[in-house]
Amino acid sequence: MASLSCASTLPWTPASYPRPSAGRCLTASRRAPSLVIVAQGKVKKYRQVILTDDIEEVGKKGDTLKVRAGFYRNFLLPKGKATLLTPEVLKEMQLEQERIEAEKKRVKEDAQQLARVFETIGAFKLPRKGGKGKQIFGRQVLSWTIHYLFSLVLGYLLQLTHLHLSFQTPLCTHCNL
Known part of the structure; x- marks a missing residue:
C-alpha cells in the first residue's frame, strides 16, 4: 500500500490557500477530533x-x-x-400536606367552638326599621353589622371572611314596626 501523502490527509482547500510544506504535513493523529456519539442507554418513555x-x-x-x-x-x-x-420533592409535598391538614383541623375546631357558643347564647335580635308590609329596604342588615354584634357578644373579633349569612326565617320577622 502506498504511503499517505500530505495532500491526501488534508481536507480540500481553495487554490489561494497555501499548501503546507512536506515537513509540516498534518496527519490524522494531529487533526481536531471528529464528532463522537455515545449511546447513553434506552431513553425513558x-x-x-x-x-x-x-x-x-x-x-x-x-x-x-x-x-x-x-x-x-x-x-x-x-x-x-x-x-x-424526587425524594426531596416528595418529602416537601408530604410536609405541605401535613401543614394543610393541621390548618383544616384547627379551623374545624374553631367552628365547633363557635357553634357551641351560639347554641348557649341563642338567637340574636338586630332591631331595624321596616317599611310597609314589614320589608327592610336598602342595605340595613350588613355583614359588618352582624360581625360587630358577634364581636360584642363573644368578646373577641371574628374573621370577617368566615362570616356567611343564612336566615332560617325571613328578615321581615325581625323588623320593628
Whole structure:
C-alpha cells in the first residue's frame, strides 16, 4: 500500500490557500477530533411527576402521575405545572400536606367552638326599621353589622371572611314596626 501523502490527509482547500510544506504535513493523529456519539442507554418513555397546579382532564395539585416524557418536556415543564418526582420533592409535598391538614383541623375546631357558643347564647335580635308590609329596604342588615354584634357578644373579633349569612326565617320577622 502506498504511503499517505500530505495532500491526501488534508481536507480540500481553495487554490489561494497555501499548501503546507512536506515537513509540516498534518496527519490524522494531529487533526481536531471528529464528532463522537455515545449511546447513553434506552431513553425513558415515561416520567413520574407531581402536579403543582390543577390541570383539566389530567389531575389536581399534588397528584403523582406517570406521564409520557414528551408531555412532561413540552407541556408540563415549560408552564411550570409539574416537577419530577424526587425524594426531596416528595418529602416537601408530604410536609405541605401535613401543614394543610393541621390548618383544616384547627379551623374545624374553631367552628365547633363557635357553634357551641351560639347554641348557649341563642338567637340574636338586630332591631331595624321596616317599611310597609314589614320589608327592610336598602342595605340595613350588613355583614359588618352582624360581625360587630358577634364581636360584642363573644368578646373577641371574628374573621370577617368566615362570616356567611343564612336566615332560617325571613328578615321581615325581625323588623320593628
